[in-house]
Amino acid sequence: MAESRGPARTITAAEPVPANRLRAVDQRSSVTEVISFVLVLLIDKVFSCTLKTIAWSEPVVRRQIRRQILALALPIAISNLLERAVNIIDIFLVGGLGAPSIAAVGLAQLMVFFVMSLIQGVTLGTLVVVAQLWGAKKREEAAQTAYQSVILGLTLAAVFSLMGIALGRQGSLLLGAEGEVVSIADGYLLLIFSFFVFAVLVSILSAILQGTGDTRTPMLAILMINVLHVVIAYPLIYGRLGFPQIGVKGAALAIGLSELAGAIFLLVKAIQKGLIAPSFKPELTRSVLWVGFPISLDRILQNMGQILYAKAVLLYGTITYAAHQVGLAIEALSFMPGAGFAIAAATAVGQSLGAKNLARAKIENYEANRLAVIVMTGMGLIFFFFPYLLLRAFTSDPEVIRLGSLFLKIVAVMQIPLAITMVLSGSLKGAGDTRYLVLVTLAGMWVVRLPIAFILAMVLHMGIAF
Numbered sequence: 056m057a058e059s060r061g062p063a064r065t066i067t068a069a070e071p072v073p074a075n076r077l078r079a080v081d082q083r084s085s086v087t088e089v090i091s092f093v094l095v096l097l098i099d100k101v102f103s104c105t106l107k108t109i110a111w112s113e114p115v116v117r118r119q120i121r122r123q124i125l126a127l128a129l130p131i132a133i134s135n136l137l138e139r140a141v142n143i144i145d146i147f148l149v150g151g152l153g154a155p156s157i158a159a160v161g162l163a164q165l166m167v168f169f170v171m172s173l174i175q176g177v178t179l180g181t182l183v184v185v186a187q188l189w190g191a192k193k194r195e196e197a198a199q200t201a202y203q204s205v206i207l208g209l210t211l212a213a214v215f216s217l218m219g220i221a222l223g224r225q226g227s228l229l230l231g232a233e234g235e236v237v238s239i240a241d242g243y244l245l246l247i248f249s250f251f252v253f254a255v256l257v258s259i260l261s262a263i264l265q266g267t268g269d270t271r272t273p274m275l276a277i278l279m280i281n282v283l284h285v286v287i288a289y290p291l292i293y294g295r296l297g298f299p300q301i302g303v304k305g306a307a308l309a310i311g312l313s314e315l316a317g318a319i320f321l322l323v324k325a326i327q328k329g330l331i332a333p334s335f336k337p338e339l340t341r342s343v344l345w346v347g348f349p350i351s352l353d354r355i356l357q358n359m360g361q362i363l364y365a366k367a368v369l370l371y372g373t374i375t376y377a378a379h380q381v382g383l384a385i386e387a388l389s390f391m392p393g394a395g396f397a398i399a400a401a402t403a404v405g406q407s408l409g410a411k412n413l414a415r416a417k418i419e420n421y422e423a424n425r426l427a428v429i430v431m432t433g434m435g436l437i438f439f440f441f442p443y444l445l446l447r448a449f450t451s452d453p454e455v456i457r458l459g460s461l462f463l464k465i466v467a468v469m470q471i472p473l474a475i476t477m478v479l480s481g482s483l484k485g486a487g488d489t490r491y492l493v494l495v496t497l498a499g500m501w502v503v504r505l506p507i508a509f510i511l512a513m514v515l516h517m518g519i520a521f
Contacts, residue, residue: 378462
């Protein structure tokens with residue numbers, strides 16, 4: 056199908072950059088450098104990046120850019136890790152209630168992730184457009200874009216909250232959950248979607264701040280959310296300190312209240328910094344949607360694939376699904392730093408392209424890739440050699456630990472490809488070329504992963520390891 060030309064836009068920096076062939080090869084000796092070279096070859100589609108640009112750049116420039124990437128990525132990585140920790144902590148805290156509670160919370164979180172994917176286009180589209188306007192010194196337009204994105208996000212959040220409250224139970228049944236798992240998940244989802252608007256507000260306000268280069272304030276907000284979450288959740292789950300014992304509902308209520316506090320904190324900070332300016336300029340919202348719609352479509356396809364994959368795992372029983380969820384929670388320890396480097400790449404590349412400094416954008420992409428590979432390789436080694444210690448922190452169920460150990464060893468060997476995928480995706484987003492990502496997701500998830508999973512599970516009846 057032919058691609059639409061899209062609406063008229065005033066922000067030309069959001070256009071994808073045409074690619075040229077590589078014309079030189081910069082030989083590297085270490086494994087990390089070889090991997091980074093492959094990354095540059097792949098990202099050539101976006102930046103017309105040649106290795107000459109990197110090889111001929113001054114070492115002091117590369118060191119300065121490396122420090123910039125780290126300065127952006129570290130708070131983002133911590134923020135993402137802490138944001139994901141909200142869900143990890145839920146799994147951890149309800150672990151004492153048994154496998155059905157773990158499975159129910161994991162299943163409910165999967166559905167929430169899917170709904171959030173419908174908002175992520177606005178979030179990441181806002182980050183990219185704000186970053187490019189900020190780099191172009193168009194600060195007033197950046198603030199106006201931020202305001203309109205907040206309004207759009209809140210409107211969508213209200214609609215999806217009502218849908219989530221009405222259809223949560225049907226979603227659990229559709230995924231194959233039964234009996235106690237459905238009942239537990241239903242109560243959890245009711246509370247989560249009641250506070251969903253605040254989760255969306257935290258996400259969009261964080262993107263606005265990150266687009267301007269302020270990655271520290273969102274990190275502080277997420278840290279506050281996590282602390283409040285633990286303080287509120289534990290007494291409510293287990294009935295401590297005079298509070299009633301309400302089980303997994305206590306975990307959901309704690310998330311909602313802590314995200315309410317985080318949203319207020321970020322909104323106050325954004326207003327104090329002058330990052331939100333009331334306006335109504337349809338062309339600014341169109342620019343966000345032009346970049347963001349493919350991101351939403353990509354996330355929808357990805358999360359729909361994850362949901363169907365979860366359905367395949369559920370065919371092996373509640374214990375197996377619980378092990379899968381605990382394994383995913385632990386794996387987040389690695390892909391959250393990777394996501395930090397990806398967002399850092401999107402921010403840095405977006406600002407450089409907004410300033411029309413293509414050479415700097417090339418090097419920023421290269422350095423972000425190198426750093427992500429190093430960090431996630433280290434995490435993969437930990438997953439492979441110490442799975443028991445990690446899993447034992449979440450559960451004492453021996454079968455969950457056995458299956459979870461197998462899961463962690465498998466994902467350990469995938470850390471380098473995951474790092475490559477995440478950072479390249481971030482760089483593409485920063486350049487405004489988000490449509491290519493949809494094709495990648497279609498190929499990876501829907502052409503390869505899901506068909507193979509269901510053939511192995513339902514046709515060949517092979518074990519969960521396959």
